[in-house]
Amino acid sequence: MDEDASLRADCGRCAGLCCIALAFDRSVLFTADKAAGEPCRHLSQADRCMIHAKRAASGYAGCVTYDCQGAGQLVTQDLFGGRSWRDCADGGRAMFRAFALARRVQHWRALLAAAIGLPLTPPLARRRAVLAARLAPAAGWTLETLERAGNGSAGEMSDFLKALRTVTPRNGPAPPASPH
Numbered sequence: 001m002d003e004d005a006s007l008r009a010d011c012g013r014c015a016g017l018c019c020i021a022l023a024f025d026r027s028v029l030f031t032a033d034k035a036a037g038e039p040c041r042h043l044s045q046a047d048r049c050m051i052h053a054k055r056a057a058s059g060y061a062g063c064v065t066y067d068c069q070g071a072g073q074l075v076t077q078d079l080f081g082g083r084s085w086r087d088c089a090d091g092g093r094a095m096f097r098a099f100a101l102a103r104r105v106q107h108w109r110a111l112l113a114a115a116i117g118l119p120l121t122p123p124l125a126r127r128r129a130v131l132a133a134r135l136a137p138a139a140g141w142t143l144e145t146l147e148r149a150g151n152g153s154a155g156e157m158s159d160f161l162k163a164l165r166t167v168t169p170r171n172g173p174a175p176p177a178s179p180h
């Protein structure tokens with residue numbers, strides 16, 4: 001089980017970013033289409049879901065299962081000081097871009113956290129620790145460092161996850177499957 005609170009979504013500290021930045025298609029999970037960057041019709045002016053308690057019954061089951069793994073509050077609070085995308089001169093474009101990068105980074109962090117439970121060789125354990133430290137900088141994120149980490153770590157993450165295929169779990173969880 002993940003014990004790191006920074007990897008858990010905290011919607012109360014987010015400006016509803018997943019409800020705007022992400023696209024969805026009409027399907028069993030969503031009753032309507034929505035383009036990326038377009039606010040969901042059920043999002044209030046205060047960036048809260050107006051059908052939160054009845055999302056599945058209203059045709060938005062995909063929202064119930066979606067997990068940003070803490071990317072929403074990372075961007076809203078740590079990078080934009082708690083502001084809403086509505087108050088940004090660019091209409092939120094920079095926030096949505098940061099959200100895409102933060103989702104990637106938080107997903108990698110969750111995979112690296114899961115790998116702690118595997119019987120890693122010392123070299124693999126060192127690689128895991130280096131990547132984990134890079135993806136959780138002690139000084140916090142800036143837009144520039146998030147951009148660099150989100151774009152610059154994909155190859156190393158992919159290589160690390162491929163290397164995990166050589167690790168045989170004892171009684172722990174199976175190795176993470178994918179970097180994306």
Ligand code: SF4
Nearest residue numbers: 019040042043049063
């Ligand atoms: S239904 Fe609610 S949670 Fe889902 S995208 Fe719309 S506003 Fe967000």
